[in-house]
Amino acid sequence: MILGLDVMGGDHAPGVTIAGAVDALDALPQETKIALFGPRDVILTELGKHNADPQCFDIVECPEVIAMGESPIRAFAAKPYSSIAIGFKFLKNKKIDAFSSAGDTGVMFVGAINNVERIPGIIRPCISTVVPREDGKVNLLLDVGLNPDCRVDVMYQFAILGYIYSKYILKIPEPKVGLLNIGAEEKKGSILTQSVHQILKDASELNFVGNVEGIEMFTEKADVIVTDGFTGNIVLKQMEAMTSIIVRRGLRDSYIDSFNYENFGGTPILGINAPVFIGHGKSSAKAIKNMILASQEMVHSNLIKNFKKAFKHISL
């Protein structure tokens, strides 16, 4: 197994990306390799700082860099030798098994869609976040940003993606699926959520437990919480805002610590044909390390095979 990493992605690249890769290699099984995508001289310099042997990594020379905020479409056309463009080519050609970057989300998404493509049957891929619970487990919230406007069938597919992810990655045998909504009754909420509620209610395979209100987000009511990408992103950022305020004010607590994004490293794009992970722009070495480990887990778990199986009847 070879796990690809964009060395130039993120606010603190390449220092933290190389540091994270060096740490990840220690934690990975012997037979798993890490492929570093970036300018060779930069990579060698950074590896040198850690006294790391370059022979332990696959180094793929990528002389160009796509900056944060560049137009995704233009970036790929203008910079075919960038670390992200070459990384995705390797992933497409199966020279690597997964590709991770803390670079621009839009660029990563466009690269993923254009290179590894959607799993047949999937209308819109999405991204997720884990929501820590006080009992030490986590809930999965999705979508958290790729789809600000959602259709009913798209959100139904999020529920399926979330259910399978929760089962195979988060190891919850029969995940409970809930719908983020305002009010407990099925007639409450927006036209969209009222309609999604009806679809999920009829989907007996999904173990649907009904609406999850904002106040229940951190409880065990549902293991998978389905929402549109607009609401999900607001929730994600608010969670980040509140936990960072708490930490900044010096309030120490093990549960609040569990919200630290570094623990999860990055989020996979769900619904495409290969594991692609997007890291937080401000990623630390710890976050990069955990993103690489998460990509290993996703390859190892055969998640995508299970996605394909679930959507097979839809794509026929």
Add this chain to the structure above:
Amino acid sequence: MILGLDVMGGDHAPGVTIAGAVDALDALPQETKIALFGPRDVILTELGKHNADPQCFDIVECPEVIAMGESPIRAFAAKPYSSIAIGFKFLKNKKIDAFSSAGDTGVMFVGAINNVERIPGIIRPCISTVVPREDGKVNLLLDVGLNPDCRVDVMYQFAILGYIYSKYILKIPEPKVGLLNIGAEEKKGSILTQSVHQILKDASELNFVGNVEGIEMFTEKADVIVTDGFTGNIVLKQMEAMTSIIVRRGLRDSYIDSFNYENFGGTPILGINAPVFIGHGKSSAKAIKNMILASQEMVHSNLIKNFKKAFKHISL
């Protein structure tokens, strides 16, 4: 000035409602009176527990009670002598200047719309919440639940309502107005927020500062944060969930304490012809007291007159 209170509204009524009314009366100016709507015998018994003189209150006999979760439309038809139905009739006939209740939100909203009606020009009334900031000030977020599906013009009106509320009630001379959105750039977000962004950008009277991301909700970027009622309600409940977790885990902090809903008591319905306040179902005596005081402030500030002035050109 006479401030009306539904004695039977809320999970802990009538104990806390009467206790809150007794405390509020102490804090109000001499010439301000409180009218209590509920069964006379219940009111007298509860007042007796506080050794409060019934002569100090206007007691309005209302033998019926609307329970939480009753269908709003049916409730008013079936229980014309309920505290909420009679309270709204008094408000309509100007026998009281404001009406507050910690009863069912849906019932309160229907009662408000049917009795005191919308201010001419207003398409959809809304409710708001204050969002505490670390500098001790508060931001205003609206809508937080009345309108799960919003049109562009409706959200433009929320911005106007929020601006005026912020100016006259929160005493911010020139409030900055922001739009809750995912991403800073104007082309980010849902179709709805992208469109609202364009309208607000052109509204020079509103002091529009652009998009406010979830991570910026607690900062001074904007004093008024405009959103649809679905997103706003999720944000409100998530805020409540996280702060209650923090308090429950014994983390004490003055800033976190400022999130306590009891400090604000209740939220006014903005955009109707008279002050109507809705309290939290779980309202304590302190919350009821502060809701009554807030209704006094709203009458005193001439807020509705200023709303009417702002929407006059629209209603012509």
